[in-house]
Amino acid sequence: MENLNLYLGELVGTAFFMVLGLGVCANISLKKSGMYGSGGIVAACGWGLAMVSIAVIFGPLTGAHVNPAVTIGFWAVGRFPASLIAGYILAQCIGAFIGAVIIWLLFKDHLDEEDNQNSKLGVFATIASNQNNWRNCLSEAVATFSLLFILFALGHQIPANGMAMFFVFAAVAGGVMSFGGLTGYAINPARDFMPRLVHYCLPIKNKGRSHFDYAWVPIVGPIIGACLAALLYRALFAS
Numbered sequence: 001m002e003n004l005n006l007y008l009g010e011l012v013g014t015a016f017f018m019v020l021g022l023g024v025c026a027n028i029s030l031k032k033s034g035m036y037g038s039g040g041i042v043a044a045c046g047w048g049l050a051m052v053s054i055a056v057i058f059g060p061l062t063g064a065h066v067n068p069a070v071t072i073g074f075w076a077v078g079r080f081p082a083s084l085i086a087g088y089i090l091a092q093c094i095g096a097f098i099g100a101v102i103i104w105l106l107f108k109d110h111l112d113e114e115d116n117q118n119s120k121l122g123v124f125a126t127i128a129s130n131q132n133n134w135r136n137c138l139s140e141a142v143a144t145f146s147l148l149f150i151l152f153a154l155g156h157q158i159p160a161n162g163m164a165m166f167f168v169f170a171a172v173a174g175g176v177m178s179f180g181g182l183t184g185y186a187i188n189p190a191r192d193f194m195p196r197l198v199h200y201c202l203p204i205k206n207k208g209r210s211h212f213d214y215a216w217v218p219i220v221g222p223i224i225g226a227c228l229a230a231l232l233y234r235a236l237f238a239s
Contacts, residue, residue: 003084006062010091011098013058014066014190018099020050022123022195026103029119030110040180047185048173052165067188068092073148073226077233079155092190100124100195104202117208124195125210126184126218133217136183140221141228143179144187147171148229156237186218193219 024046027035035042051066058064063080065071068089074080103123104111114120118127128136150171154164179185186192193215200210 003087006084007087007091009058009062010065010088011095013054013062013064014092014095015099015102016057016095017050017054017066018096018191018195019102020053021047021191022100022103023106024050026107026110026123029122030107030114031116031119032110032113033107040177043180044173044176047176048169051172052169055165055168062088066092066095066190067222068190069144069188069222069226070148070151072223073144073152073230076227076230077152078238089190093194096190096194097198100198101202103195104198104204108204111207112205115206117206120204120207121196121199121210122184124199125192125215126186127211128183128214128217129181133214136214137217137221137224139179139182140186140218141225143175143183143185144222144225145229146178146225147175147187148226149233152229152233152237183217183221187222187225189219189222191218 024043027033027046028038028042030036054066055064058066063074065074065088071080071085071088071092075082075085107123111120111123121127128139130136150167154167175187176185196210196212196215199207200212
């Protein structure tokens with residue numbers, strides 16, 4: 001199959017990303033964890049370092065998108081071929097599902113002993129702090145716009161000696177610090193929907209609802225934000 005190595009790289013990279021990132025969520029959210037309650041700074045740094053790790057490993061192979069919004073954004077800005085979009089997104093979704101299953105296996109005892117249903121869901125999927133889903137969608141769009149605009153800029157800045165990884169870390173960790181309190185900073189349709197599906201499908205004691213009524217927000221918002229970032233970037237920097 002043509003481009004199989006690219007799709008496999010995105011699948012493995014996304015699964016790896018989910019294990020590292022959702023592992024942070026589990027550690028700080030579940031009461032039985034030795035890192036319970038360590039807070040937002042740990043979440044920001046954990047997700048940022050997870051993204052840097054994936055970028056270092058898989059960037060040379062696939063670009064380390066691990067996010068359908070990133071794939072769509074780089075296509076919209078003219079840096080990614082349309083022929084690879086469907087394969088990348090499918091691989092990202094499968095990888096996110098696998099990564100979430102691994103987290104379930106690792107933390108199953110902690111999940112079963114947790115009495116807070118939101119904490120259980122929060123290991124897998126994002127939860128907004130308010131009930132206004134249109135405003136939440138706007139938050140996800142702005143957050144993803146910020147991430148993509150920084151990533152696009154790396155193409156013309158060409159940071160030397162690995163400094164690009166610092167900006168990748170800053171984009172993700174800074175985004176968690178800026179927007180995490182609103183919607184959990186999903187910025188990634190695969191990262192939210194597929195682990196939410198794992199929460200729904202797998203046996204977790206007294207897990208409560210998976211809240212698929214909210215699931216459209218971290219899909220629509222990031223895609224809108226990515227496309228808007230591409231449009232503005234092209235308007236400002238395209239020669």
